[in-house]
Amino acid sequence: MTYEASAAIDATADTDRGDALRARMMRYTVAGMFFVGFAGKGVRGIFGDIGSLVPMLILLAFFVVLFRVSGRSLKLRRFPTTICLFVAWCALTCAWSASPLLSLEYSAIQVSLTLVSIAIAVALDLVSLVESLILALQWIIGSSFILEAIVALTGQGPLAPPTYWGRGTLPASYYWVEGRLLIGGPIQGFPGNRNPLAFVALLLAVCLILRYMQTRCAPAATVFWLAACGAVLLLTQSATVALSTVGCFLVIVGLVVQRRVPVRWRLRVIGAFTAVGIAAAVGAFFARHMIADAFGRSPDMSGRSIIWRRAAALIAEHPIGGWGWFIGWPTSIEPFSSLVIRNDGTATNQAHNVYVEAALTTGFVGAAIITGAIVWTLFRVVKVAVAHIDDNLWDVIPAVLMIAMFIQSFTESRLLFEGNWMLFVVIATWVKVRGEVPLVWPSAARQHLEYS
Structure with a gap:
């Protein structure tokens, strides 16, 4: 072998190692961003509202550098249209907001988070996106168990976030961890709220199950983390996430059945599972008193119906444009400061429903836009999932995650904020970059898929 040939081989090997290192750094950086997104309350509890900007900016700087080095670029044709319309409308509400400066601040955050999420979807392929998400959710689950165990074993509960230390007795909703791990919960974990923690466990379980069904790799690790997810779902005692879990379970069972029936029967199978899902939703509504008793909750879903009724009165005052875009109601000003008072x-500070939240803050215009964005994205990811149900379950993961967020959207507002918004925008961007699937069934759709 000549010196020149040997040097060329070494240069190629160095390039491959460099590319692998950058790809690994990108995955960990994106995982860190997902961690901050889904556990934002815990991060703010440690560093404070201003101090938490430091880790965010560090992660953002790493991501921008890696994004530029990778040669990727943001092009307008990759931006999800309906989501961008909603973000633009949010910014426009600053003109008539109840607090224009605060709406401007939140609009800037929403625009920035949306751009970063679009860039994440462009920078990573689907497998890397899912792996980054799994890593972030595992960090949250792991840190939650460690934190809960320390507080429970030392008897320091309820524990306030470090930024509240030294302030004496706080309202119950301000505490980070209550130290109830050893008595069976409910636990709040690193996110400081049991509902987001339970939803993190659900998302992680979905990703792990479908990844294992596709790859058959790491069975021991998969079983371990699924057991951790199951423990979190039991210990958080979250009734709202339990509904999403049932929905996702039905979807995954439907997928397993779909892969084992002839193509000509699949439309009927989907129809049957859809009917079961609708029947389950209707049954859950009429059995809400029994479900509430099982979870130790009130039949009005822990006061949500009261929130919705009072929010409806405010919506009627500003039906078109709303009261101005806010990420969480500004409870320091009226009418939000006295709208609904908790027991503590x-x-x-939120409507606990995406559509009520959007109608209150951005009016019926914003609510219509975000509803269209959710339904359109759900429709598109399901089409891609159906087209690849036989040969690529990676493409099914966004559909199941989107279904989980859609179900949750009726009892929580979190799809509009932080980690849930990030994931929603990432999925919407991915399915747009991934390509359109024509409305045919199902092998012809597979032939027309366009890979990014």
Whole structure:
């Protein structure tokens, strides 16, 4: 072998190692961003509202550098249209907001988070995206168990976030961890709220199950983390996430059945599972008193119906444009400071429903736009999932995640905020970059898929 040939081989090997290192750094950086997104309350509890900007900016700087080095670029044709319309409308509400400066601040955050999420979807292929998400969710679950165990074993509960230390007795909703791990919960974990923690466990379980069904790799690790997810779902005692879990379970069972029936029967199978899902939703509504008793909750879903009724009165005052875009209601000003008061004396800061939230803050215009964005994205990811149900379950993961967020959207507002918004925008961008699937069934659709 000549010196020149040997040097060329070494240069190629160095390039491959460099590319692998950058890809690994990108996955860990994106995982860190997902971690901050889904556990934002815990991060803010440690560093404070201003101090938490430091880890966010560090992660953002790493991501921008790696994005530029990778040669990727943001092009307008890759931007999800309906989501961008919603973000633009949010910014426009600053003109008539109840607090224009605060709406401007939140609009800037929403625009920035949306751009970063679009860039994440462009920078990573689907497998890397799912792996990054799994890593972030595992960090949250792991840190939650460690934190809960320390507080429970040392008897330091309820534990306030470090930024509240030294302030004396706080309202119940301000505490980070209550130290109830050893008595069976409910636990709040690193996110400081049992509902987001339970939803993290659900998302992780979905990703792990479908990844294993596709790859058959790492069975021991998969079983371990699924057991951890199951423990979290039991210990958080979250009734709202339990509904999403049932929905996702039905979807995954439907997928397994779909792969084992002839193509000509699949439309009927989907129809049957859809009917079962609708029947389950209707049954859950009429059995809400029994479900509430099982979870130790009130039949009005822990006061959500009261929130919705009072929010409806405010929506009627500003039906077109709403009261201005806010990421969480500004409870320091009226009418939000006295709209709904919790048992601990603090004001409720969200509607616990995406559509009520959007209608209140951005009016019926914003609510219509975000509803269209959710339904359109759900429709598109399901089409891609159906087209690849036989040969590529990676493409099914976004559909099941989107279904989980869609179900949750009726009892939580979190799809519009932080980690859930990130994931929603990432999925919407991915399915747009991934390509359109024509409305045919199902082998012809597979032939027309366009890979990015």
